Amino acid sequence: MSTAGERPTPRAGVLDIAPYVPGKSAATGGAKLHKLSSNETPLGPSPAAVAAYRAVADKLALYPDGAATALRTAIASTYGLNPDRIVCGAGSDEILTLIAHAYIGPGDEAIHCQYGFLVYPIAIRAAGGTPEVAPETDFTADVDRILERVGPRTRVVFLANPNNPTGTYLPFEEVRRLHAGLPAHTLLVLDAAYAEYVRRNDYESGMELAATADNVVMTRTFSKIYGLAGLRIGWCYGPAHVVDVLNRIRGPFNVSAPAIAAGAAAVGDRAHTEAAASHNERWLPEVTARIGALGLTVTPSAANFVLIHFPDEAGRRAADADGFLLDRGVVLRRLEPYGLPNALRMTIGSAEANEATIAALAEFMDAGSLS
Ligand SMILES: Cc1ncc(COP(=O)(O)O)c(C=O)c1O
Numbered sequence: 566m567s568t569a570g571e572r573p574t575p576r577a578g579v580l581d582i583a584p585y586v587p588g589k590s591a592a593t594g595g596a597k598l599h600k601l602s603s604n605e606t607p608l609g610p611s612p613a614a615v616a617a618y619r620a621v622a623d624k625l626a627l628y629p630d631g632a633a634t635a636l637r638t639a640i641a642s643t644y645g646l647n648p649d650r651i652v653c654g655a656g657s658d659e660i661l662t663l664i665a666h667a668y669i670g671p672g673d674e675a676i677h678c679q680y681g682f683l684v685y686p687i688a689i690r691a692a693g694g695t696p697e698v699a700p701e702t703d704f705t706a707d708v709d710r711i712l713e714r715v716g717p718r719t720r721v722v723f724l725a726n727p728n729n730p731t732g733t734y735l736p737f738e739e740v741r742r743l744h745a746g747l748p749a750h751t752l753l754v755l756d757a758a759y760a761e762y763v764r765r766n767d768y769e770s771g772m773e774l775a776a777t778a779d780n781v782v783m784t785r786t787f788s789k790i791y792g793l794a795g796l797r798i799g800w801c802y803g804p805a806h807v808v809d810v811l812n813r814i815r816g817p818f819n820v821s822a823p824a825i826a827a828g829a830a831a832v833g834d835r836a837h838t839e840a841a842a843s844h845n846e847r848w849l850p851e852v853t854a855r856i857g858a859l860g861l862t863v864t865p866s867a868a869n870f871v872l873i874h875f876p877d878e879a880g881r882r883a884a885d886a887d888g889f890l891l892d893r894g895v896v897l898r899r900l901e902p903y904g905l906p907n908a909l910r911m912t913i914g915s916a917e918a919n920e921a922t923i924a925a926l927a928e929f930m931d932a933g934s935l936s
Pocket of ligand 1: 604655658682729756758785787794
């Protein structure tokens with residue numbers, strides 16, 4: 566019998582979790598909106614993906630294929646992988662959460678980097694574990710600092726490569742050194758959400774390591790270069806024993822029928838993916854250089870966004886810039902939750918959005934120098 570005032574309470578630690586705050590999607594001014602706050606692609610999804618999505622509208626009464634076979638087959642064909650070693654989910658967020666719930670429990674530890682993607686500490690805590698934070702050097706993951714934190718209770722190491730929100734990456738030699746330094750019972754999760762954008766000779770997403778090592782999983786997403794963030798599709802590639810574990814605990818129909826159809830079409834449209842990568846390759850250096858020329862520090866990025874640092878002076882801080890930009894229709898990402906209160910993250914957008922952002926930042930810096 567229930568007593569007045571009593572109610573169900575969550576497990577210890579759940580209420581210590583700060584909910585994830587997504588990037589804003591609205592501006593304050595009446596100007597045209599340029600949403601550059603969530604690392605979405607300005608090219609949108611492949612038209613083939615949109616057509617495949619629409620075609621499923623007539624069959625919504627039916628459950629999807631719980632094994633997401635068409636999607637896993639299409640991913641395997643594009644990336645040259647074994648479809649049996651792929652698990653799909655509702656965004657890579659779901660995959661990361663599944664990994665945490667399967668491998669981390671109360672009393673366990675898992676490591677993420679100082680400015681690592683915020684879903685890692687949420688997933689670790691939600692599973693009952695304790696996040697161990699490895700300091701970064703120059704806003705970049707530091708293998709020695711990660712390895713120093715590894716102990717007998719370390720179950721998982723989460724590494725985003727490139728990382729969000731810094732845009733920095735670890736050369737693959739460093740990832741190999743990290744893996745070589747981990748005990749066999751520690752799972753290394755290589756989150757390669759931005760891999761398709763990287764144009765660096767010393768970068769690898771981790772596919773081969775995930776194919777050959779017993780304790781490495783690579784996660785990927787359809788939310789970034791494939792332009793399907795609204796559909797929620799992510800996947801991972803890993804050893805058969807990890808795939809088996811994730812398949813046991815995931816929801817039986819965790820990827821919807823429209824997501825399976827659109828994702829399979831998107832990953833097959835290589836020309837569209839290449840166009841998105843080329844657009845980024847053209848704009849990333851230009852945005853970095855032109856914002857740097859305004860007197861702002863931009864962390865060198867290998868992804869589809871840049872981290873912009875503001876002067877620590879009254880009226881010129883990131884929060885001031887954010888308000889100024891919002892009035893001009895430009896929405897960037899505030900980074901207080903990441904411990905970067907004086908920086909904003911800008912996604913590489915369309916030519917028009919990039920130009921509007923650079924012009925607004927130039928105006929902001931000019932206004933500051935006059936005051
Ligand atoms: C590093 C990183 N991993 C994973 C994700 C999650 O992506 P998804 O939309 O697939 O859940 C993001 C999205 O911002 C990200 O930046």
